[in-house]
Amino acid sequence: MTQDMDLTGKMLIAMPGMTDTRFGNAVVFLCAHSPEGSMGLIVNKPTSDLKARDLFEQLSITIGPDARELPVYFGGPVEHGRGFVLHERGYNSAISTLNVNGDFAMTATLDILEDLADGRGPAKALLALGYAGWGPGQLEAELAQNGWLTCDADHELVFDVPDPDKWEAALARLGVSPLMLSSDAGRA
Numbered sequence: 001m002t003q004d005m006d007l008t009g010k011m012l013i014a015m016p017g018m019t020d021t022r023f024g025n026a027v028v029f030l031c032a033h034s035p036e037g038s039m040g041l042i043v044n045k046p047t048s049d050l051k052a053r054d055l056f057e058q059l060s061i062t063i064g065p066d067a068r069e070l071p072v073y074f075g076g077p078v079e080h081g082r083g084f085v086l087h088e089r090g091y092n093s094a095i096s097t098l099n100v101n102g103d104f105a106m107t108a109t110l111d112i113l114e115d116l117a118d119g120r121g122p123a124k125a126l127l128a129l130g131y132a133g134w135g136p137g138q139l140e141a142e143l144a145q146n147g148w149l150t151c152d153a154d155h156e157l158v159f160d161v162p163d164p165d166k167w168e169a170a171l172a173r174l175g176v177s178p179l180m181l182s183s184d185a186g187r188a
Contacts (some may be wrong), residue, residue, distance in 0.1 A: 005140070007033040009101035011157065012040065012139075013149040013170045016178075022077050025167045028132050029086055029153055031098065031106045038134040041086050041106075043126055043158050044166035046071035052127050055083070056117045059110070066119025071163075075128025084108045084128045088155065091115075091122035103155065124159045149174060 012028040028040040052070035056063050075084055085107050089099060095109040115121035134142070142148055151173045161169045168178055 005033075007038070007139075007150060009104060009153055011043075011151045011153045011170055013151060013167065013174075015147055015149065018147060022074075023132070026132075027157075027166045027170050028076075029104070029158060031084075031086070031100050031104075031131075033139065035136060037136050038139045040132045041075040041084055041126070041128045042073060042132060043086070043128075044163045045074040046163055047074055047129070050129075052116065055127070055129075056113065059113065061110075061114055061117045064118040067117050068119065070116065070125065070127050073126060073128040075130040076132030078131050078133045080130040082108065082130065083113065084131060085112045085116070085121075085125050086128065086158065087112075087122035087125040088159075091125075104153065104158070124155060126159065149176070 007030050010030050012030060014023045014026040018024055018026070023042075025044070026042050027044045029043050030038060030040040032039045050072045052072055053063060053067065055072055056067070087105055087107065089103060089105050091097070091105065091107070091112070093107045093109050093111050095111055097105050097107045099105045112121055116125060116127070143150070149171070151170050157166065157169055157173070171178055
């Protein structure tokens with residue numbers, strides 16, 4: 001991987017021919033991308049049966065009167081029982097926060113959940129269970145096989161665009177219409 005290929009803080013947009021159905025129409029925020037592998041969170045697949053309040057209760061976290069109603073997302077197929085919070089920069093966990101880039105950070109410690117439950121957490125946050133992970137060279141191979149497109153991440157796309165619209169909105173940032181995409185990969 002060259003320095004030019006560092007995709008940390010970028011978005012992956014699943015192509016229509018994605019063979020892994022868990023990633024169908026997925027938009028993934030890449031929290032880390034290096035020669036050792038990649039890690040990201042799917043940001044457009046909220047779970048239908050679990051909300052943050054449920055998670056707080058399961059973890060015996062006191063829910064304060066200022067707690068926001070947050071959905072819980074399917075972050076990816078790896079470590080379903082592990083929680084991650086993708087959030088705006090400015091909030092820092094007392095334990096550990098990964099500053100992804102100038103705009104985004106990720107925290108995976110219990111204290112951010114306690115802060116969210118008490119209304120003190122970051123204003124913009126996305127709570128996910130599980131993550132998407134790739135071993136060394138695996139993501140690069142999927143990119144070369146036209147499995148993903150990439151685009152820049154921004155707060156609006158990650159936090160404000162309605163989840164059913166994020167895939168098309170990410171494509172629109174590239175000037176691509178979903179109708180123009182083919183599920184067939186090829187080489188010229």
